[in-house]
Structure formats: structure tokens, C-alpha cells
């Protein structure tokens with residue numbers, strides 16, 4: 591009897607972890623658009639997160655935005671910034687400060703209920 595109960599318990603534990611595994615398995619889709627502020631190399635980035643399968647907005651996610659220059663490995667050290675929730679579900683915004691103009695890989699890290707990393711290639715040019 592005790593063995594049977596233990597087996598039932600371990601099955602429950604396995605089921606619980608499978609469920610958790612599925613929740614962590616959400617693939618996020620991110621739309622990122624950055625607009626320059628008045629300060630050189632500073633951008634306000636709007637991020638829209640959705641479940642890539644269902645298209646549903648991803649709310650309550652911890653979003654961090656960083657940036658690297660693929661053409662200049664190790665040359666830059668842009669401090670990742672935490673994004674704040676934006677006006678609508680799935681919307682977040684972050685202000686980033688780059689170190690030069692050019693092609694950057696903008697990295698959006700998701701933590702909390704959804705864990706994922708999305709990298710966007712984006713070109714930043716001086717205002718003209």
C-alpha cells in the first residue's frame with residue numbers, strides 16, 4: 591500500500607513538472623521599435639510581446655533589453671535595462687543608451703512566467 595501511494599505521489603510530481611515545462615515552453619514573439627530621444631544615441635524602445643503560436647499578448651513578464659554589436663565583439667558594454675509595462679497588454683518600454691551608431695543586435699530577455707531570449711538586428715543612424 592505504501593509503495594502504491596509513493597508511486598501515485600511521484601506520478602503527481604512528474605505531471606506537475608511536465609505542466610511547468612510546457613508553461614516555460616512558450617515561444618515569444620517580439621516587435622521592437624526604437625525612436626531617438628533628444629539625447630544622442632539614446633532611444634526609447636517599444637516592445638510588443640506575444641505568444642508566437644496563439645498570438646496572445648504576453649503580460650506580466652520581466653523584460654530586460656540589452657544590445658551588442660555583432661561586428662565588434664567585446665568592444666561594447668551597453669548596460670541592460672529593465673523594461674516597464676507599456677499602455678496595453680503585452681506592451682513594454684525601455685530606454686537604451688548605445689555607444690555608437692551602426693548595426694546592433696538588440697537583445698530582449700524574458701524572465702518570470704515566460705523565459706525566452708529574442709535578438710533583433712537593428713540599424714541605428716544619426717538623426718538628420
Ligand SMILES: [Cu+2]
Nearest residue numbers: 659662665690
Ligand atoms: Cu561598435
